[in-house]
Amino acid sequence: MKRSRRKARRENEAWPEDAAVETVEPGPAEQNETEEAAGWKTSTAGLTGLARLARLGAWALIASGPVIGVLALLSSSAPAQSAPKPQAAVKSTAATGPAGFAQLFVGSYLEAGEGTEKNLAPYYSGSIALTxxxxxxxxxxxxxxxxxxxxxxxxxxxxxxxxxxKSKKGGYTDAGVQYFRVAVQSTGSAADATSGYTAVSLPAQVAAPRSLKPGDLGYPTSRGSGTADPASDTAASFLKAYVAGQGELDRYTAPGIHISPVTPTPYSSIKLTAVQDDSPDSADNKVPGDGVRRRLLVSVDATDADGNTFPLTYALGLTARAGRWEISSLDDAPATAAQSKPSSAPNAQAPAAPSGAASPSGS
Structure with missing residues (x-):
């Protein structure tokens, strides 16, 4: 077959004019072979394109390898999402529960007696015999x-x-304030939602706790019960407006200080009974220069509409301005000796007043 083609090629070269007329038609076998050759070429081209795509995919996979590794690491380190597990309740160490338990126990202990020992069982499990x-x-x-x-x-x-x-005659008399110490132990564990308490022994009666002596307060100078001192007079007028509704508070307060009166008005009159302050000189009744401050501890008798009189004490801060004293604070508590300093010099700054001085509510 190849010899036939070469012969035909030579003939065409030898007789070009006849080559246009005579054409060698391939036989069935030659046609099949030609089609197979053409088909092989087509398949090779297609496979070549797929190979290119495969190579590109491989390179893309290699290039994205570090990224995939980082994502896998992050996903493995992230906490697994699961249903939340119930946490054990943490028992509070606040003394509110033990304190309330001790109060109830002491009250029951004082009222118990022979035949009523069972009333103490909720508080104390030890044996007890009362006579x-x-x-x-x-x-x-x-x-x-x-x-x-x-x-x-x-x-x-x-x-x-x-x-x-209780007296022998059957009545009760005031035996005064007495003090009892109770040892209270928690009966619950850290995992319990609630805790119980028990007394490990019966109460022990003890002495009263120490209290402050009057000398520990920061008001060494006594002004008496009169109003000749301008500071005492301002304090008395202020308290009359504050708790008895007599006058306007703004008249006696420093600029920028807003104090609300007690409402409804609880008393009909106020009487000054004692004034103490932190000034070093009780004889000095002159109003000092602007900005001088003074602290007063004022005691009064307050009388209500029914004629009943009740003693009250107020801690006040005063500031001198324009030749008069003005209320600059209604203190939360009396000042101690460590807090108070003499304020006789002009523009002397007293220690910072308690929080009531900044925004006193008056209630």
Whole structure:
């Protein structure tokens, strides 16, 4: 077959004019072979394109490898999303529960007696035998004075009690304020949602806690009960407007100080009974220069509409301005000796007043 083609080619070259007329038609076998050759070429071209795509995909995969690795690392380190597990309740170490428990225990202890020991069972599980009649003593009022956690879940609570004692005639007399110390232990664990308490022993009666002496307060100078001193007169007028509704408060307060009166008005009149201040000289009744400050501790008798009189004490801050004293603060508590300093020099700055001086509510 190849020889036939070469022969035809030679003939065409030898007789070009006849080559246009005579054409060698391929036989069926030659046609099949030609089609197969053409088909192979087409398939090779297609495969070549696929190979290019495959190479490009491989290079893309190689280039994105670090990115995929970082994403995989982040996904593995992220916390797994699952249903939240219930957390164990943490028991509070606040003394509110033990303090309340101790108050109830002391009240029941004072009122219990022979035959009523079972009333103490909710508080104390130890054996107890009382020999005095029930109701010999009674707790009129109880108040926690101190509550300290001496170790984890174990408190020492001191309770003040206004005790009424039963007399032989059957009536009750005021036995004064007495103090009892109770050791209270928590009966719950850290995982409990609620805690119970128990007393590890019966109450112990103790002495009263120490209190401040009058000398510890920062008002060394007494002004008496008169109003000859301009500072005392301003304080008295201010308190009459504050709790008795007599006059306007703005008349006696420094600029920028806003104090609301007590409402409804609880008293009909006010009488000055004693004034103490932090000034070094009780004889000096002159109003100093602008800006000088003074602290006063003012005691009054307040009388209500029914004629009942009640003693009250107020801690006030005053500032001199334009030849007169003005109320610059209604203090939350009296100043101690450590807080107070003499303020006789002009423009002397007294220690910062408690929070009530900044925005006193008056209620």
């Amino acid at each position: 005095h009649p029930a109701g010999t003593r009674s707790a009129l009022r109880t108040q926690v004075m101190d509550a300290r956690e001496v170790s984890s879940g174990y408190w020492s609570v001191t309770v003040a009690v206004n005790v009424a004692a």
